Amino acid sequence: MQKKSLVDWLLRFVKGMFIGSGFILPGVSGGALAAVFGIYERIIAFLAHITKNFKANVRFFLPVGLGGLTGIFILSFAVSFLLGNYQTTILWFFVGCIVGTVPALWKEAGKKGRDVKDIVNMVLTFIVFYFFLSYGEHLFVTYIEQNIWTWLLAGALIGLGMIVPGLSPSNFLIYLGMYKAMSDGIKNIDLGVIIPLGMGAVLCVLSLSKLINLILEKAYPTLFHFILGVVFASTVIIVPVDYTDFNWVGILACVVLFELGILLGWWMSDLENRYT
Secondary structure, eight states: OHHHHHHHHHHHHHHHHHHHHTTTSTTOOHHHHHHHTTOHHHHHHHHHTTTTTHHHHHHHHHHHHHHHHHHHHHHHHHHHHHHHHHHHHHHHHHHHHHHHHHHHHHHHHTTTOOOHHHHHHHHHHHHHHHHHHHHGGGTSOSOOOOSHHHHHHHHHHHHHHHHSTTOOHHHHHHHTTOHHHHHHHHHTTOHHHHHHHHHHHHHHHHHHHHHHHHHHHHOHHHHHHHHHHHHHHHHHHTSOOOOTTOOHHHHHHHHHHHHHHHHHHHHHHHHHHHHO
């Protein structure tokens, strides 16, 4: 029993690391990963009714939170270097990770039924978000001055990515010219960046979690098929298209990392099925 408890604790820690990655990796959603790993509903229920089963929920989410912070901190070191030097290859790994989790998310979306209107919802959501993510940067300013208020806004976007699965806050931060500065701020433990980020995320999550919980109770298939549409759109949008100066070794590396990403995503989903 003790061994099983330790495995469960470590599994939640690893899940937390992956969920944390969704707050810093472009095109990846922490909320969608939480849904895939089977803890999204419990997170929303806890935040919507924070005093209910408080101690049990804190014990459950402690390794998830620690894993999330660890994932964000570690990735802040790696993300700038890897995307700066091996962007195309690494993006194929990210795409593979998302593709590997899609079967589990599809199953989750149909858990309480699926009909034609849900499929239509998914397709329309895909089309709308695909065009928004493709051309959205032309509708907004692409750079804003960085100060406590804009970091609060960035934190709110991160919080929104937690409670709206499929939404990748990093995409918007890239559009606003804040992504690299955020990664550097976390890496350098810059409290002027980290504190307002955290405050913005917490305020957003606490203020909107009751609404999301209500939607889950009243329109579960609608919300999750919406999530699927956003996940598909955000995945397609980060598929690399520039292969300038690539030789056969570079192409092979893309293929291998894509397949490794699929295996990793599938493995994490399979672990969830084993230890639910």
